[in-house]
Amino acid sequence: MFDTEKMHHAYCIEGKKEAVLPELLNMLEKKLKFATTGNPDFHLEEFQSLGIDESRVIKAMSQYMSFSGTKKIFVIAASFINKEAQNSLLKIFEEPTEGCHFFLILPTSQILLPTLRSRMEVVRMMKGEAEDGRRYxxxxxxxxxxxxxxxxxxxxxxxxxxxDKRAVIDFIADMEACLRGRMDSKSSDVSKKAEAIAEVLKMKRYLFDRGASAKMILEYLALVV
Structure with missing residues (x-):
C-alpha cells in the first residue's frame, strides 16, 4: 500500500471503508509492528460526515506526544468532509507533529480541497467489479x-x-472536465455550456447529501447537459 520505511505524514486512501480498513489495520500490525488494539497511540474514527467540531478534537489529540515516544497513528474513515473541517485538517498537515501519521479513508480524493489534497499521498484501492465499474x-x-x-x-x-460511489463521483467530475473542454468563446452556445457546467457542479455537491440518489442525479444531468 505504501513504503513503511519512508512513511508520509498523511495519506488519503480511496476506496470502500469495508475493504480498505481491514487491509490497512493488517498492514499496520504486520509490516509496521504497530498495535491497533489497546494502544493509546492509535486512534480510529469513523464518520458519515466529518465536521469542524470533530476535526478540532482530532487536531487537539494530534498535538500531544505519543505515549511510546515513537509513532502516533490516526485512521479516519468518512464519506464526506466539509470545507471548514478540511481547513482545520490543513493546519495539522502543514505543520505535522513529529511521529504523527494520518490515514484518511474516503470514497474519492476529489472531495478534498486542492490545498489539502496536495499535502497528502493519494493511494487508490480498487478490486474486481468496483475496478471494472470505475473503468466503464x-x-x-x-x-x-x-x-x-x-x-x-x-x-x-x-x-x-x-x-462504488467513487465511480459515480469521478464520472460527474469527468463530465465537468469534458464540458469545460468543449467551451469555446466563439461558440454561439457558450452560455448554454456554462449553464450545464453550473448544473454539474450543483449535482456534484448534492451527491454527498445523506440519502442522495445517484440515479436521480444522473438522470437529471442527462436532461440538462
Whole structure:
C-alpha cells in the first residue's frame, strides 16, 4: 500500500471503508509492528460526515506526544468532509507533529480541497467489479455528453448501478472536465455550456447529501447537459 520505511505524514486512501480498513489495520500490525488494539497511540474514527467540531478534537489529540515516544497513528474513515473541517485538517498537515501519521479513508480524493489534497499521498484501492465499474464510468463521460437524451438515460442507469460511489463521483467530475473542454468563446452556445457546467457542479455537491440518489442525479444531468 505504501513504503513503511519512508512513511508520509498523511495519506488519503480511496476506496470502500469495508475493504480498505481491514487491509490497512493488517498492514499496520504486520509490516509496521504497530498495535491497533489497546494502544493509546492509535486512534480510529469513523464518520458519515466529518465536521469542524470533530476535526478540532482530532487536531487537539494530534498535538500531544505519543505515549511510546515513537509513532502516533490516526485512521479516519468518512464519506464526506466539509470545507471548514478540511481547513482545520490543513493546519495539522502543514505543520505535522513529529511521529504523527494520518490515514484518511474516503470514497474519492476529489472531495478534498486542492490545498489539502496536495499535502497528502493519494493511494487508490480498487478490486474486481468496483475496478471494472470505475473503468466503464471513466471512459463514458464524453460519450454521455455527446449522446441524445434516451441514450444518456440508459447510461445514467448503468453508472448508477456501480456499487462504488467513487465511480459515480469521478464520472460527474469527468463530465465537468469534458464540458469545460468543449467551451469555446466563439461558440454561439457558450452560455448554454456554462449553464450545464453550473448544473454539474450543483449535482456534484448534492451527491454527498445523506440519502442522495445517484440515479436521480444522473438522470437529471442527462436532461440538462
Amino acid at each position: 464510468a471513466a471512459g463514458s463521460a464524453e460519450e454521455f455528453v455527446r449522446a441524445d437524451i434516451p441514450e444518456r438515460l440508459r447510461m445514467a442507469g448503468r453508472v448508477a448501478e456501480i456499487e
